[in-house]
Amino acid sequence: MRKTIAEKILSKHAGKEVRAGEIVVAEVDFVLAQDGTAPLAIQAFQEMEGRKVFDKDKVTFIIDHNSPSPNQRVSSLHKTMREFSREMGFPIYDVGEGICHQVIMEGRHALPGQLVVGADSHTCTYGALNCFSTGVGSTDLAASLISGKLWFKVPGTMKFILKGKLPAGVYSKDMILYLIGERGAEGANYKAIEFTGELINELSVESRFTITNMVVEMGAKVGIMNVDDKTREWIKEHSNLSALSLYPVEADEGAVYEEVLEYDFSSLEPQVAKPHRVDNVSPVGEVAGKKIDQAFLGTCTNGRLEDLRVAAGILKGREVHPEVRFIVAPASKEVFLKAMREGIITVLIESGAAVINPGCGACVGTHAGVPANGEVVLSTANRNFKGRMGNAKASIYLASPATVAASAIEGKITDPRKYDRGQSTEDR
Amino acid sequence: MKLTGKAYKFSDDINTDLIISGRYKFSTLDMKELAKHVMEDVDPEFSQKVKPGESFIVAGRNFGCGSSREQAPLAIKEAGVVAVIAQSFARIFYRNAVNVGLTVLEGDTGGIEEGDCLEVDLEKHLIRDEDKKKEIKIKPLPEIMVRVLAEGGLAAYFKKYGGFKLP
The missing domain is CATH 3.30.499.10 (Aconitase, domain 3)
Structure with a gap:
């Protein structure tokens, strides 16, 4: 069976061979929530009568949405998060550490071939590191905090082949804005997007993050890219790679795509x-x-x-x-x-x-x-x-x-x- | 099971910031308070107009696009909206709604107008527009979501089954 990256990662984490359209329960590699979503997740965790998190090394909270706290009510929500993390024994990224998606990637909590869920819609960013990562709500998050698992519908995949050479003064932000403008806010709803092509290889890893970050703005579940030397270099820069084995996943030749689209960005203009x-x-x-x-x-x-x-x-x-x-x-x-x-x-x-x-x-x-x-x-x-x-x-x-x-x-x-x-x- | 109520009509692409603004949603877990501001930036009167237990939000395509925050479906539910009926839903909102026990129905809402009286038959997957004398088919939910909704949400489901039980 020839598979897309999404089908491969979900198959591996579900422990069986699955295809687009199937519903599976899969094990997750990492779980995160931020201060806009964690308080509700803690509430759901308690309603579910959770006692501990499935693995304290695979869970974190980040205080970034109201950071530092602008008022007393938010402060009290932050306090709840700190107390919960202390009680459960997992680390928290507190005020000043940074935006959740940046610290997750810098902290090597999202790696090639992994499956990560986050209670923030822009969790899809880690796809640039070949990680199947997607945003969920607080209740789904609570369920995965307890069980280390979540149910997924295996998404169909659209393939975007990006070509050409960006003109001076034009950046990956312009590329993704153009694509969203062209496809529309619902243009990839429920889908995984695989980004390939010479232009992706040309881009720095940071520029790639900008693209995968915004796939949710066309409704996508995740935007995934292949691992290359730049990806390895970026991960190495942020961790001790010698102690870290990477398991990148590539799509099979002949995998089934719902759509294959080609774009040449050689004459792209800055977009707004x-x-x-x-x-x-x-x-x-x-x-x-x-x-x-x-x-x-x-x-x-x-x-x-x-x-x-x-x-x-x-x-x-x-x-x-x-x-x-x-x-x-x-x-x-x-x-x-x-x-x-x-x-x-x-x-x-x-x-x-x-x-x-x-x-x-x-x-x-x-x-x-x-x-x-x-x-x-x-x-x-x-x-x-x-x-x-x-x-x-x-x-x-x-x-x-x-x-x-x-x-x-x-x-x-x-x-x-x-x-x-x-x-x-x-x-x- | 049948649901009845009046339609409140909204456009395509109603995003989570329009459902409940960041001005309110980050500083409280009090959904009663958030419910007072639901849909405020689209229709400032909405929360006062809605009759709890007798109102449907009826929208176009891509309802709930944007953030993953459950405050959006929770505020709608707390306002007393019986169900959201839309041409299509954004992925995360759709899941969150079911997880918090808010019924979401996907069907062709094009012919429904503001104020129409609707009757929804969940078993037959049909909406009847009493004013237009028309029936609209609803797309069935996946089995796992039907079960979650039947328990009133994922927290209750999870507590009952101790995990995810696939049909």
């Missing part, structure tokens, strides 16, 4: 998602000149070192427009430290950025950058839903770090190619 839908996408030229009040660089989509580096490259020696608030949140403590050592943070602050601690706050509208009525925000995040950043009367546009940095300078949505002549795609 317009309010209030992620699939409302157009080339930057169509919205260039739109005045912005706030620019935001960060999130699990684009808060990594190379994202900050691209922005600093554009902002070095320049100033953020006086009528723009430019907020930067590195994705993790590790990213923050590396960016400091590289001088990136200095450049950003000198240009006028407000650099805040790692976390999700501004993106999810809890604190740290809530816009006023009628204001326009240009963000590197993955969602621009009405009310997303905490105010339903504000408008959010999404773009790459380069577009956000260039626009922060000009005070209006700006084509970054004016400032960013780019390096090789190798560095993206």
Whole structure:
């Protein structure tokens, strides 16, 4: 039986040969929840009369959505999480550590061939490391905390073959925005997506994360890529690989795909998602000149070192427009430290950025950058839903770090190619 | 089992931030409080209009897209909505709804209008629109979800069976 990556990983974890469409109970390799979802998971855990977690080395909580806590009510939810983790004996990533998806990958809790569930919809990010990872709700999470298992419908797979060479000033964010615009918000609902092709190989691992992070914006369960030398290098950089065996999974020749789509991105332009839908996408030229009040660089989509580096490259020696608030949140403590050592943070602050601690706050509208009525925000995040950043009367546009940095300078949505002549795609 | 009530109509792609905004959902586990704000950014009057036990949310495609937060189906359930009927659902929301005991029905909602009286026959997989005198077929849930829903949600199911029992 010839199988897709999703079919192979789920077969292995279910202990039997399964195909797309089947419903299976599978063992999970790692389970996580963040402070927006963990409190409800703890509640469900108690309702289910759970006594201990299935394996304290395979479970973690991350405090990132309201981090540090903006008010007393949230503080009390955080306290519940800390007490639960202490009682169960598993570690917690507390205030300042970073956004869940970044710390999970840096902490090697998601590896090739593994099956990971997280109570956060962007758990699909780890697919770039060849891990079948998907977002679940708090009750499903509680069930897997107790049993180490969860039921899955084996998804059908769509294959995206991405080709060409990205032009200067165009990044993986532009690729995934384009694909979401083309396929629509429901374009891959319930599906796994396998990304292959020469362009994927060209991209840095961090750029690949941006793509797999956003597959849920077209409804996908997971977006998976193959392991190559860059993947191994990235994992090695974040762990002691000599003590770590990797079990990457590749699709069989002749595996059955629901759709195979080819895209050549050689002439792709920078893309922008317009309010209030992620699939409302157009080339930057169509919205260039739109005045912005706030620019935001960060999130699990684009808060990594190379994202900050691209922005600093554009902002070095320049100033953020006086009528723009430019907020930067590195994705993790590790990213923050590396960016400091590289001088990136200095450049950003000198240009006028407000650099805040790692976390999700501004993106999810809890604190740290809530816009006023009628204001326009240009963000590197993955969602621009009405009310997303905490105010339903504000408008959010999404773009790459380069577009956000260039626009922060000009005070209006700006084509970054004016400032960013780019390096090789190798560095993206 | 039959469910009856009035239809409240919504568009395609109603996302979880529209169902319950991040302004509210992160700071409390009190679903009664969240229920007061359910659908607020689409229809500020919704939570006052809804008659508990006699109301359906009827929507277009991709209902519940966005985040994985169970506050979305929980707030809808707590507001007294009997079931959500949509052309299609986003994956995580669909599962979460069943897990918290909120009935979700997939069918062709195109002909249903705001205020229509609906009767849902869960055994026959049919919705009857009393105003339009029309019957709409519902796509059956997978067996495991039927069982979870029958127990009132995954927590009760899990407690009863001590794990996942595949049919």
